[in-house]
Every structure is written in structure tokens, then in C-alpha cells.
Amino acid sequence: MIRFEHVTKRYADGTTAVDGLSFEVAEGELVTLVGPSGCGKTTTMKMVNRLTEPTEGRIFLDGDDISTIDPVRLRRRIGYVIQQVGLFPHRTVLENTATVPHLLGWKRAKARARAAELLDLVGLDPSVHGGRYPEQLSGGQRQRVGVARALAADPPVLLMDEPFGAVDPVVREHLQNEFLKLQEQVRKTILFVTHDIEEAVRLGDRIAVYGQGSIEQFDTPAAVLGAPANAYVADFVGADRALKRLAVTPVEASDLDHPPVVRLDDPLSGAADRLRAEAARWAVVLDGDGRPHGWLTADDAPTGSKGTVRDRTRRMEASLPLGAPLKQALAALLQHDAGWIAVTDGADGSGRYLGVLTPARLHEALRRSIGADGRSVPRAEVAVESAAGVTGTATG
Numbered sequence: 001m002i003r004f005e006h007v008t009k010r011y012a013d014g015t016t017a018v019d020g021l022s023f024e025v026a027e028g029e030l031v032t033l034v035g036p037s038g039c040g041k042t043t044t045m046k047m048v049n050r051l052t053e054p055t056e057g058r059i060f061l062d063g064d065d066i067s068t069i070d071p072v073r074l075r076r077r078i079g080y081v082i083q084q085v086g087l088f089p090h091r092t093v094l095e096n097t098a099t100v101p102h103l104l105g106w107k108r109a110k111a112r113a114r115a116a117e118l119l120d121l122v123g124l125d126p127s128v129h130g131g132r133y134p135e136q137l138s139g140g141q142r143q144r145v146g147v148a149r150a151l152a153a154d155p156p157v158l159l160m161d162e163p164f165g166a167v168d169p170v171v172r173e174h175l176q177n178e179f180l181k182l183q184e185q186v187r188k189t190i191l192f193v194t195h196d197i198e199e200a201v202r203l204g205d206r207i208a209v210y211g212q213g214s215i216e217q218f219d220t221p222a223a224v225l226g227a228p229a230n231a232y233v234a235d236f237v238g239a240d241r242a243l244k245r246l247a248v249t250p251v252e253a254s255d256l257d258h259p260p261v262v263r264l265d266d267p268l269s270g271a272a273d274r275l276r277a278e279a280a281r282w283a284v285v286l287d288g289d290g291r292p293h294g295w296l297t298a299d300d301a302p303t304g305s306k307g308t309v310r311d312r313t314r315r316m317e318a319s320l321p322l323g324a325p326l327k328q329a330l331a332a333l334l335q336h337d338a339g340w341i342a343v344t345d346g347a348d349g350s351g352r353y354l355g356v357l358t359p360a361r362l363h364e365a366l367r368r369s370i371g372a373d374g375r376s377v378p379r380a381e382v383a384v385e386s387a388a389g390v391t392g393t394a395t396g
């Protein structure tokens with residue numbers, strides 16, 4: 001979708017801001033450009049929408065050499081969000097959001113309807129915030145308006161230059177999470193500039209780590225953290241890169257243990273026999289829909305017990321979806337006393353049981369994450385065992 005071919009930018013004063021840059025961004029991909037101040041990130045962005053021209057090399061958008069496209073037309077295909085947002089102070093939030101549709105000559109009603117739709121999408125109520133002026137908003141709300149405005153004409157490409165740089169860390173994390181959800185819906189091709197490696201890792205499908213005017217490594221977050229290309233990248237991502245990596249390494253089906261499984265409505269005596277036959281100290285209890293409900297210990301089910309499993313089950317509400325990051329798994333294990341956490345095939349509370357993650361297996365997964373060649377398994381390729389296949393399988 002966006003392709004740089006040997007692009008160099010030397011400013012009039014002789015500063016080489018970008019030197020022989022080549023990379024490609026796929027359609028629907030979010031690439032973060034990360035590096036220290038002055039390394040050429042903003043220059044890279046400005047060349048994409050022709051706010052500045054390369055000295056050498058070519059840039060392609062969807063196969064077209066952008067130097068052959070009229071800049072005004074080019075910019076209609078590209079939304080641009082900057083740190084200073086740049087909202088017009090004397091226009092309302094709704095009018096600000098409708099700026100580009102207006103420029104494109106949309107009818108007023110259509111432009112305003114689109115703006116309202118976009119405000120809603122970024123989590124602002126158009127009937128509450130639409131009539132306000134920028135100074136009446138918080139920093140985080142202004143950033144959202146900036147994103148809404150950039151999306152208003154539905155451009156396939158977004159350039160975002162430190163869009164969340166001016167807000168405090170708590171608001172920033174919130175905006176990042178919302179932005180990721182938004183991107184799942186709109187699937188734009190995005191170049192996102194940040195100087196914050198945490199932000200780059202959290203948001204990027206891939207990360208371009210900038211040195212001085214050139215890219216030192218261009219790869220997935222897991223690869224950059226797991227196998228830095230050189231000492232510069234290793235230093236930039238930080239000594240705690242192994243810990244950061246936990247945030248981008250998913251729990252896989254092969255990390256799970258499979259203790260005995262019983263159902264809430266099973267007779268207790270049968271469950272007791274199963275536990276003894278399998279020499280297991282406890283079993284996972286599932287509800288009628290195959291969702292994890294709790295656990296039952298051997299002591300809770302002495303031989304000859306009356307009633308059903310339901311009478312003796314200890315409730316265990318915590319569960320994780322398969323593919324959740326190891327960091328989340330570690331946090332969940334630390335938070336719950338059971339010493340294990342159920343893993344399901346869907347979001348918390350709604351998924352069917354697949355197996356359990358124990359501290360020992362988590363430890364193995366952590367070692368794997370840190371020691372691996374840097375390529376974690378893409379989520380879609382993580383094998384999902386069916387709940388039926390797991391039921392009744394004994395632990396080793």
C-alpha cells in the first residue's frame with residue numbers, strides 16, 4: 001500500500017534527515033515508527049503526503065508514484081493526525097470534524113451526519129460534545145476529535161505523528177486501547193510515529209526502529225524484542241525487553257494442562273471415583289455449556305458421596321482466552337489463589353473451556369518467549385482444540 005524506495009531527504013541547510021530509506025507497509029497494516037527525537041520520523045511522514053519532497057528515491061501509494069499525483073488529491077486519500085491536533089478554535093467540535101468533507105464539497109447535512117457518526121466512533125457523544133469548542137474539551141477528548149477528523153473522508157491511509165504524545169500516561173493508555181479497537185473496525189493502512197517503545201510495541205503490527213535517518217530493524221514487536229538486530233536496537237528497546245515481550249507473546253494451546261474435567265450436574269460419587277482412578281487431587285468443573293465454573297478437590301468428594309458436583313464446587317471466576325498475552329496470564333495467576341487459570345476459546349466469561357495454565361507451564365512459556373528466535377505464532381494460526389476433545393483427558 002505504501003512503499004519507500006531508497007528515499008533520502010536532505011534539507012536546504014545540508015541536514016540529512018532520512019538516508020536511503022526502503023520499506024513497505026501492507027494494506028490494513030499498522031506500522032509504528034519509533035526512535036529518538038530528530039531521527040527523521042516526521043520527515044518520513046511529511047514525504048508521504050507531500051508536505052515535503054524527497055531529495056532522492058520514490059514513494060508509491062497503492063502502486064502510484066506519489067510525485068505524479070497532485071498533492072491536494074493525494075491528501076484526500078490520506079488522513080493526518082498530529083500531536084498538536086490543530087483544531088480550529090472558533091469552530092465547534094462537529095464543524096472541526098466535518099472539515100475535510102466540507103473541503104470535498106459534500107452537502108452540509110451529509111458532512112454533519114458523517115461527523116456525528118465519526119465522533120460516536122471515537123467515543124464522543126455528538127449531542128453532548130459536538131456543539132462544544134476545542135478549549136472546552138480535555139486533552140484526551142481533543143485527541144479523539146483529531147482522530148475523528150482524520151477519518152472523516154474515509155481515507156485508506158492514516159498518518160499519525162505522536163498523536164497521543166501530549167496526554168498523561170493513564171489517558172494515553174486508554175486512547176491506545178480504544179484506538180486498537182477502532183482500527184479493528186476500520187482497518188486503515190497506518191503509519192504511526194512515536195518516541196515511546198512501549199507504545200510502538202502495543203500498537204504496531206510491525207515496528208520500524210529508527211537510528212539516525214535510517215531503519216535499524218523493521219519487524220514484528222515480538223521479533224524486535226526477542227531478537228534485536230544489533231546493539232543499537234537492543235539498547236533502544238531496553239534491558240527489560242524480555243518483560244516487554246510478555247505483552248506480545250500469546251498463550252498457546254500447547255501451554256495448557258488437562259486435568260480431569262467434571263460437569264456441575266455429574267453425580268458426586270462418580271466424580272470422586274474419577275479423581276481417585278486418575279490419582280488427581282482436583283478436577284475442573286464445567287457448566288452445561290462447557291464454560292469453566294470452578295473446581296472440585298478430592299477431599300471435597302470422598303468415596304460414597306451423595307448429591308452432585310454442584311454441591312461441592314469451589315467457584316473460580318477467572319479465565320483467559322487462548323491467545324491472551326503471557327503478561328495477562330501472569331497477572332491473573334498472581335491474582336487468584338487456585339494456582340491455575342482456566343483457558344477458553346473466547347473472551348472472558350463467554351468462552352468454552354480448553355485447558356488450564358499452571359505456574360510451571362507459564363514458566364516454560366516465558367522461557368520459550370524469551371529464548372525463541374523472535375517469531376511468535378500469529379494469532380490466527382494458534383491451533384484451537386475443541387472443548388469436546390479436552391473433556392475427560394487426564395493430566396500426566
Ligand code: ADP
Pocket residue numbers: 011012013015016017035036037038039040041042043044
Ligand atoms: P523526528 O520527527 O524523528 O524528531 P524530524 O524528521 O523532525 O525528526 O527531523 C529530522 C532531522 O531533520 C532533524 O535533525 C531536524 O532538525 C531536521 N529537520 C527537520 N525539519 C527541517 C527543516 N525544515 N529544515 C532543516 N532541517 C530540518
Ligand code: MG
Pocket residue numbers: 041042043
Ligand atoms: Mg517528529
